[in-house]
Amino acid sequence: MKNNRIIISGGGTGGHIFPGIAIGSYLKKINPLSQILFVGAFGNMEMKKVPKAGFTIKGLWISGLNRKKWWKNFLLPLKIFVSLFQALLIWIKFRPNIMIGTGGYASLPILIVGSIFKTKILIQEQNYLPGISNKILSRFATTIAVAYENMERFFPQKKIVLTGNPVRSSLIQSKLEVENNKKNSPLNKINLNILVLGGSLGSEKINEVISNNVLFFNKNKVKVIWQCGINYYKRYKAFENKFVKIFPFLEQIEKFYNECDIVVSRAGALTISELCIVGKPSILIPSPNVSENHQFYNAKYLLDRKAAIMIEEKKINNEFLIHLQKLIASKEIRTQLSTAIYKLAKPNATEEIGLRINNILANG
Numbered sequence: 001m002k003n004n005r006i007i008i009s010g011g012g013t014g015g016h017i018f019p020g021i022a023i024g025s026y027l028k029k030i031n032p033l034s035q036i037l038f039v040g041a042f043g044n045m046e047m048k049k050v051p052k053a054g055f056t057i058k059g060l061w062i063s064g065l066n067r068k069k070w071w072k073n074f075l076l077p078l079k080i081f082v083s084l085f086q087a088l089l090i091w092i093k094f095r096p097n098i099m100i101g102t103g104g105y106a107s108l109p110i111l112i113v114g115s116i117f118k119t120k121i122l123i124q125e126q127n128y129l130p131g132i133s134n135k136i137l138s139r140f141a142t143t144i145a146v147a148y149e150n151m152e153r154f155f156p157q158k159k160i161v162l163t164g165n166p167v168r169s170s171l172i173q174s175k176l177e178v179e180n181n182k183k184n185s186p187l188n189k190i191n192l193n194i195l196v197l198g199g200s201l202g203s204e205k206i207n208e209v210i211s212n213n214v215l216f217f218n219k220n221k222v223k224v225i226w227q228c229g230i231n232y233y234k235r236y237k238a239f240e241n242k243f244v245k246i247f248p249f250l251e252q253i254e255k256f257y258n259e260c261d262i263v264v265s266r267a268g269a270l271t272i273s274e275l276c277i278v279g280k281p282s283i284l285i286p287s288p289n290v291s292e293n294h295q296f297y298n299a300k301y302l303l304d305r306k307a308a309i310m311i312e313e314k315k316i317n318n319e320f321l322i323h324l325q326k327l328i329a330s331k332e333i334r335t336q337l338s339t340a341i342y343k344l345a346k347p348n349a350t351e352e353i354g355l356r357i358n359n360i361l362a363n364g
Contacts (some may be wrong), residue, residue, distance in 0.1 A: 001266040004271055004361055009039040009110045010102030011046035015270040020102040020165035021053045022342050025147030026354045036271055039108040061301040083109040098361055099136055110131045115140035120360050126165045127294040128301045130154045142360055145353050163175050163353050164346025167271035172347050174254035192328055193223045195260035199268055202229015205313050207236055209320050225256050262327050267299035279342030282308045283323055307340035
């Protein structure tokens with residue numbers, strides 16, 4: 001086996017971090033001699049999540065463009081300059097054979113430096129509407145792994161491969177044990193089980209609408225597993241009761257996917273890929289506060305295929321309970337949504353991307 005040196009970069013949210021970890025874990029599995037280094041941004045969640053997964057990570061002094069509070073971009077030119085210098089030092093010391101970008105501003109400096117040295121680059125775009133970083137990096141990439149069809153609107157067609165999004169291997173493995181888990185689960189003593197996911201950082205609007213409907217859940221004996229986000233846990237933990245269980249973050253998400261009947265969630269790319277694999281009827285509430293409004297387009301892709309319900313955040317107070325009651329009341333609707341979303345699943349995405357990486361290394 002060859003001792004390949006691989007840099008994986010991306011971060012800011014779980015949607016960029018966990019695909020990178022999935023790819024890194026798979027590459028390490030098929031070639032234990034590979035040296036894998038992650039590059040992220042100081043202060044972001046990847047600086048904790050990546051080491052926890054068993055990988056080394058280096059941080060850059062970089063941040064994204066703040067579109068709402070323009071005065072917070074004052075130091076951005078300096079951060080870009082410093083991060084490029086930091087990335088240069090990382091590249092010179094590590095000298096990677098290939099670099100993998102999973103999106104987010106953290107990936108931009110290191111991959112730009114890699115392109116200067118003609119390093120092979122694979123970028124992985126999770127969303128239906130690409131972010132700025134991957135649009136810029138696409139001109140330097142050897143291969144662009146995408147999760148949706150018709151992405152030639154944004155990227156050179158000859159570079160595109162349709163792979164789907166890498167998800168946690170534990171999720172795919174647990175899918176085989178779903179029926180057994182349900183049989184032994186104490187949650188099945190309750191009528192229906194709802195899983196609420198506000199994204200890795202939490203969602204104030206989703207938290208508000210769930211807290212406003214706690215009495216509805218109690219009255220109808222609906223079990224709710226509510227991931228409210230670390231930043232919101234202290235504010236909402238008082239709402240916990242016999243039917244509503246609240247967590248800042250769910251580490252073993254596969255267990256809760258298996259046990260739930262309905263998912264209420266943001267429309268991040270990773271979450272949608274996971275929902276496709278587990279085949280759960282879902283109410284998607286896209287965040288309007290993300291770059292390029294990509295969550296709206298992720299959710300609309302499913303809505304257009306009758307694979308999920310979408311509620312825009314501005315309509316959530318008027319529409320949430322209406323849609324939820326319909327799902328609770330109709331097993332037929334739940335089954336239709338479940339069947340449609342499962343057809344969109346790409347459970348072999350990690351292996352497909354790993355194969356592309358190995359082909360690039362073999363021909364490099």
